[in-house]
Amino acid sequence: MSATASSSQPASPSPSPLHAVVADDFMAVNRTIIEQLASKIPLVETIGQYIIESGGKRLRPLLVLLAARSLGYDQDKHITLATLIEFMHTSTLLHDDVVDESHMRRGxxxxxxxxxxxxxxxxxxxxxxxxxxxxxxxxxxxIMSILSSATCVIAEGEVQQLTNVGNPNISEAEYFETIQGKTAMLFEAASHSGAVLADATPEQESALQHYGRYLGLAFQLIDDLLDYQGDATTMGKNVGDDLAEGKPTLPLIHAMANGTPEQAKLIRQAIRQGGLDQLDAVLDIVNATGALEYTRARAEEMATKALEQLAIIPSSPYRDSMAELAHLAVDRKA
Structure with a gap:
């Protein structure tokens, strides 16, 4: 391995009870990330380490660890599985930022x-x-079947999102189909593959698969809400970035459906044009129509569904952490 990748370990997420229950596993994942970043091409390691160290919560590998451990898994292949899930996620971030022409991520x-x-x-x-x-x-x-299928769904979700850009006619159902593919699918694949690795019963496997799906939907809904409510300091991106890119997310879809014809027309124009020229007016409409409250309610609905899936999982600190993740999905500010 070159000095580039071996000089430091990827930054770990901020310590929290969620990670504490699998602290040793998480350290092993960090070591495996370093090992697997090795390349004879220095730029590969430089960029790979840069993006992996950029401060993400590493929720998807965490889901692998928690799902496997919650079902009594006591071997070590969950470390490799968690690491590869993080690599899959990181690769999509690199590609997404190019497609979106993004300039900032996580500050x-x-x-x-x-x-x-x-x-x-x-x-x-x-x-x-x-x-x-x-x-x-x-x-x-x-597991190979689950993850290879997931990669196809994720790619389709990204293409679907791209085709949605600038289109104000996207329905709520179409929006959910898009975020299921581009975001929730990898959450689902993480918890699902962790369950399979642990030889889950069919009922447990299905429960953890759906837990990841609903958790991912909740996270994306809050992401889309925060785009109209957060700030660059806490979020690592600017308010209105989705609007600037012409993305018809749920706050805008709800605002168009529940605002006056004039308000709906303004938002439709803003989506078609992209940019931030009408951001203040759009924010006023989003707030006036209760679009943020509606989006949060849908996120809470998804989090509740995720929690319901855990009833069949044996009681343990790992299950408790998965439950706490569902609460975190809707309570976070960034």
Whole structure:
């Protein structure tokens, strides 16, 4: 391994009870991330480490660890599985930032801003490919089937989101279909594959699969709410970024459906044009129509459904942490 990748470990998430119950596993995941970033091409390691150190919560690998441990898994392949899930996620971030022409993520320059689009895309490809190498090492055809199918759904979700840009005619059902693909699918694959690794019963496997799905939906709904409520300091991105990109998210969909014809017309124009020229007027409409409250209510609905899935999982600190994750999904500010 070159000095670039071995000089430091990827930054761990801020300590919390959620991570504490799998603290040793999480340290092992960090070590495996470093090992798997190794490349004879220094730029691969530089960009890979940059994005992995950028301060994310690492919720998807955490889901793998918690799901497997909650069902009594006591071997070590969950470390490889959690790491490859993080690599899959990181590769999508690199690609997404290029597609969205993003300049900031989690309060730092995006990789494409720092190194350019081509290196970001290619390093994303490397991380994706490395994740499939690790998938083979896990040695489970069931898990390989789950994750390979998930990658197709995620890619379709990203394309669907791209085709939705600038289109104010997206329905709420179409919006949920999009976020199920682009966000919730990897949450679902993480908890589902962790359950399979632990030889879950069919009922437990289904419960943890759906737990991840509902958790991912709740997280994305709050992300979309915060785009009209948060600030750059806490979120690491600017208020109105989704509007600037012409993305018809749930707050705007609800506002158009429940505002006056004039208000709906203004939002439709803002989505078609992109940019932030009408941000203040859009924010006024979003607030006046209760769109943020509605979006939060839908997120809470998804979190409640996630919690319901845990009833079949044996009581343990791991299950408690999964329950706390569902609460965190809707209570967070960033």
């Amino acid at each position: 730092k320059k995006t990789a494409n801003e720092a190194w350019g689009n081509a290196p970001s895309v290619l390093v994303g490809d490397f991380l994706y490919s490395r994740s499939f190498q690790m998938m083979v090492n896990v040695g489970s055809m069931r």
